Structure formats: C-alpha cells, structure tokens
Amino acid sequence: MPEEMGTGSADARTTAEIVLLDRRKTVIGRLRFRVCRECRTGRILEIWVLDTWQRQGLGRDLIHSLLVHLPGLRWSTTPQTRLGRAFFIAMTEETSVPFPPLSPLCTHLAGRFTRVWRGVISRWRPASADSETRLP
Ligand SMILES: [Zn+2]
Numbered sequence: 001m002p003e004e005m006g007t008g009s010a011d012a013r014t015t016a017e018i019v020l021l022d023r024r025k026t027v028i029g030r031l032r033f034r035v036c037r038e039c040r041t042g043r044i045l046e047i048w049v050l051d052t053w054q055r056q057g058l059g060r061d062l063i064h065s066l067l068v069h070l071p072g073l074r075w076s077t078t079p080q081t082r083l084g085r086a087f088f089i090a091m092t093e094e095t096s097v098p099f100p101p102l103s104p105l106c107t108h109l110a111g112r113f114t115r116v117w118r119g120v121i122s123r124w125r126p127a128s129a130d131s132e133t134r135l136p
C-alpha cells in the first residue's frame with residue numbers, strides 16, 4: 001500500500017498537494033489543489049497517477065484523502081478530459097460530493113493570478129526607474 005504525504009497548509013495563496021509514494025519513495029500519484037477556507041471552496045488543479053500504478057484505485061484514494069483532510073468544501077476542477085470526466089462522475093456517485101469543471105472561483109482564488117501578475121510588474125518598474133528613466 002502506498003504511503004501518503006501531508007497536505008501542508010492549504011490556503012488561497014498556495015497550491016497544496018497530496019503525494020503518494022511507493023516503498024522506494026518514488027512519486028506515483030499526485031493531487032494538486034487550492035482551497036479558500038474563508039469561502040470553503042476548493043479547486044482541483046491536477047490529479048495524476050503513474051502509468052504502472054493506474055487502474056488500482058489510487059486516484060480514488062487521493063480524492064478520499066482530500067475529502068478526509070478538507071471536509072465540507074465546495075469543490076470544482078480545471079477542464080476535464082473525457083477520462084477525467086468519467087472519473088469525477090464516478091467519484092461523485094461514490095462520495096455524494098460534486099466535482100463540476102470550471103465552476104466560478106471565489107474572489108480569493110480568482111484574485112491570485114492578478115496579484116502574481118502585479119507583483120511581476122511592480123518589480124520590473126523600479127529597476128528601469130533606477131537607470132535614470134532611460135528607455136531600453
Ligand atoms: Zn474565497
């Protein structure tokens with residue numbers, strides 16, 4: 001049975017993950033997600049299982065771990081492939097938790113990209129200002 005690593009501190013500012021390791025500590029499965037504790041929403045960004053470990057219920061284990069660590073949240077996912085869609089429909093039947101693709105994000109989760117972008121721009125500006133406002 002693969003072992004599981006912790007989720008760390010999952011909040012709107014960071015992408016958290018649950019990682020499955022085999023006995024040699026090789027990563028064989030990964031679930032990446034972001035949550036907003038304020039709005040109790042979460043977005044699944046990626047669920048991945050190594051080829052040789054597929055069809056053994058590891059994806060299912062990852063979703064169950066997620067729901068145990070973070071119960072009662074409203075979940076959504078990034079766009080789903082056809083396989084992904086079948087998987088999430090099965091998980092919804094099993095857990096009664098819906099995982100719709102691309103339902104709207106709360107402002108905290110949606111806002112992160114804006115802040116990152118602004119951070120890049122504001123770091124860029126002082127540098128050019130220092131060099132006597134010369135344009136490149
Ligand atoms: Zn929020």
